[in-house]
Amino acid sequence: MSSSTLSRQTSQPRTTPSPGIKSGLSLRRRRDTLNGWAFAAPFLVFFLVFLVWPILYGFYMSLTGKSLTGANDALIGFSNYAEAFADAGMWRSLGNTLYFTVISTVPLVLVALVMAALLNIGLPAQWLWRLSYFAPFLLASTVVSLFFVWMYNPQLGLINDFLSKFGIAKVGWLNDPNVAMWSIVIATLWWTVGFNFLLYLAAMQNIPVQHYEAASLDGAGAWRQFFSITLPQLTPTTVMIVLLQILASLKVFDQIYQMTAGGPGGSTRPVVQYIFETGFTGYRLGYSAAISYIFFGLIVLVSALQFVITRRRSA
Amino acid sequence: MAITTLTRSTPATGNRQVIRQPRKKLTVGKIAAVTAAAFIAVLWLIPFAWATVTAFKSEADASASKISWVPPSGFTFDAFVNVFQAGNIPLWTWNSLYTSAAITAITLVISALIAYALSRIEFKGKKVLMVVIIAAIIVPPPVLMIPLFYQMLAFKMIDTSWAIILPQVIHPAMVFVLKKFFDQIPHELEEAAVMDGASRLRIFLQIILPLSRPILAAVAIFVFIGAWNNFLWPFISTNDDSLLTLPVGLQTIKSAYGVQYAQNMASALLAALPLIVVFLFFQRQIIKGISTTGLAGT
Numbered sequence: 001m002s003s004s005t006l007s008r009q010t011s012q013p014r015t016t017p018s019p020g021i022k023s024g025l026s027l028r029r030r031r032d033t034l035n036g037w038a039f040a041a042p043f044l045v046f047f048l049v050f051l052v053w054p055i056l057y058g059f060y061m062s063l064t065g066k067s068l069t070g071a072n073d074a075l076i077g078f079s080n081y082a083e084a085f086a087d088a089g090m091w092r093s094l095g096n097t098l099y100f101t102v103i104s105t106v107p108l109v110l111v112a113l114v115m116a117a118l119l120n121i122g123l124p125a126q127w128l129w130r131l132s133y134f135a136p137f138l139l140a141s142t143v144v145s146l147f148f149v150w151m152y153n154p155q156l157g158l159i160n161d162f163l164s165k166f167g168i169a170k171v172g173w174l175n176d177p178n179v180a181m182w183s184i185v186i187a188t189l190w191w192t193v194g195f196n197f198l199l200y201l202a203a204m205q206n207i208p209v210q211h212y213e214a215a216s217l218d219g220a221g222a223w224r225q226f227f228s229i230t231l232p233q234l235t236p237t238t239v240m241i242v243l244l245q246i247l248a249s250l251k252v253f254d255q256i257y258q259m260t261a262g263g264p265g266g267s268t269r270p271v272v273q274y275i276f277e278t279g280f281t282g283y284r285l286g287y288s289a290a291i292s293y294i295f296f297g298l299i300v301l302v303s304a305l306q307f308v309i310t311r312r313r314s315a
Numbered sequence: 316m317a318i319t320t321l322t323r324s325t326p327a328t329g330n331r332q333v334i335r336q337p338r339k340k341l342t343v344g345k346i347a348a349v350t351a352a353a354f355i356a357v358l359w360l361i362p363f364a365w366a367t368v369t370a371f372k373s374e375a376d377a378s379a380s381k382i383s384w385v386p387p388s389g390f391t392f393d394a395f396v397n398v399f400q401a402g403n404i405p406l407w408t409w410n411s412l413y414t415s416a417a418i419t420a421i422t423l424v425i426s427a428l429i430a431y432a433l434s435r436i437e438f439k440g441k442k443v444l445m446v447v448i449i450a451a452i453i454v455p456p457p458v459l460m461i462p463l464f465y466q467m468l469a470f471k472m473i474d475t476s477w478a479i480i481l482p483q484v485i486h487p488a489m490v491f492v493l494k495k496f497f498d499q500i501p502h503e504l505e506e507a508a509v510m511d512g513a514s515r516l517r518i519f520l521q522i523i524l525p526l527s528r529p530i531l532a533a534v535a536i537f538v539f540i541g542a543w544n545n546f547l548w549p550f551i552s553t554n555d556d557s558l559l560t561l562p563v564g565l566q567t568i569k570s571a572y573g574v575q576y577a578q579n580m581a582s583a584l585l586a587a588l589p590l591i592v593v594f595l596f597f598q599r600q601i602i603k604g605i606s607t608t609g610l611a612g613t
Binding site for chain 2 (some may be wrong): 027029032033034035036037039040042043044046047049050051052053054055057058061066111114115118119121122123124127128129130131132133134136138139140141143144146148150151155156158161190195198199201202222237240241244247250251253254258272275276279280285288289292293295296299300301303308
């Protein structure tokens with residue numbers, strides 16, 4: 001192997017003499033281009049077939065009357081979009097998604113921060129705390145839903161039983177349209193806050209100790225240190241966590257579909273479920289593709305915001 | 316306590332008096348912190364505890380209107396026995412395991428290859444490629460479900476494991492996590508190999524990959540957990556009972572068992588067990604993996 005390599009190397013300058021530096025370079029560049037695309041190729045195949053193509057095809061579908069029954073494949077322009085913008089069901093589900101996003105993001109960030117701050121004080125048995133806060137994140141949505149549907153059970157559930165000891169009347173956690181979304185937020189908080197908690201904890205542990213040493217020499221207490229050192233140092237992390245959480249919350253589907261199926265009376269149905277039902281139970285693929293794209297527009301908007309903010313920070 | 320404090324502090328400063336005072340103050344704060352942390356931990360463990368207690372009850376006790384942590388007729392394995400006799404959980408676990416493993420393996424291979432190209436090779440079209448892949452990070456999977464389902468129908472892959480696996484191997488964010496790590500590996504390490512005329516592939520396999528084990532593990536963990544717990548796409552792409560993954564299979568249990576609470580909880584616990592056990596063994600790696608990949612977006 002090495003001998004053949006050697007001869008190849010030495011022979012190269014001879015075949016391409018003195019103007020050769022340039023052509024040798026371009027030869028190398030051509031080889032690099034070939035190599036580059038060869039390394040990229042396997043990913044690109046999947047990328048094109050299972051991501052780029054569905055996106056393009058989805059947009060095309062949204063311009064047709066396509067249905068799962070096969071009828072009416074014809075292009076109908078933007079009338080699906082026109083219909084969607086006039087569709088009260090879509091607006092309601094979009095509203096539900098936004099509502100969930102707002103009321104879930106706040107606790108999912110704040111509770112994660114509190115958890116990380118508590119551990120960062122240097123509690124003993126770190127692994128135990130981490131395990132108990134993070135473990136739910138390892139569960140599938142269906143497991144979480146089974147747990148919480150059972151605890152939320154109005155008659156036999158643990159939570160109403162506990163509340164009844166304080167004389168509080170039974171709450172219809174998943175049956176009361178005014179409460180159901182909050183119940184889902186509580187379950188979601190329990191399920192995924194551990195993820196944000198880990199991100200916060202890692203960021204806190206990266207804050208140089210010297211900052212704290214200097215502050216404590218100046219007589220700053222733990223609270224002062226938290227607000228004057230920890231929080232400001234965490235700002236970039238917080239920005240990222242908030243944005244990622246908003247994006248994750250906008251995609252909510254699993255736990256709602258499993259716990260309330262969007263009920264009661266559509267009060268928790270998120271837009272992803274509306275897309276799902278329009279396409280797979282209503283068989284209107286074209287129309288549901290159009291709603292997908294409206295939802296996509298929303299995500300792009302938030303992502304653009306994220307891009308601008310992170311760019312400004314790093315610039 | 317005093318002794319451990321002392322020994323811990325002396326190597327750093329050697330001055331006891333200065334160190335002791337803030338330490339003492341902290342102890343009061345620490346008690347408060349432990350209390351708060353413990354309170355949250357108990358809250359966080361209750362769902363597990365209640366599910367476990369329920370799973371070990373008889374169905375009659377589980378659905379009794381008087382709620383008990385210690386059931387009147389004692390604990391029993393009945394629910395687990397019934398769940399195993401129904402026979403689906405092991406099959407679903409296996410389905411989840413091999414599809415998630417395949418997804419993780421394919422993701423790692425194709426992502427590491429392209430990440431190496433983006434990090435190390437100067438080639439025509441690279442900039443455009445990077446922009447396209449970065450842009451793809453924002454594509455939410457639910458937007459793809461309708462066209463992807465239709466496409467899978469056309470490929471005749473619906474109701475095969477391929478339908479579950481193939482669309483889940485594209486993780487643009489992980490490509491950039493890997494690229495960022497490769498960027499930090501000193502170029503000098505490769506230059507010697509380049510001098511020796513080693514091919515790119517050989518450099519990648521023999522120099523870059525061995526140095527990248529931690530990040531590869533991190534990406535693998537992130538992708539595996541995501542695949543293991545993914546619900547929406549496997550739910551859409553499979554109807555065949557024998558292909559269901561754990562999360563999707565559990566969804567069918569709810570309707571099938573109805574109000575058999577003990578069996579529901581036994582199934583849920585059995586579904587939760589594998590990853591929890593893995594976590595107990597690889598806690599450090601998993602936490603590190605999530606911390607390093609988590610901020611990249613999904």
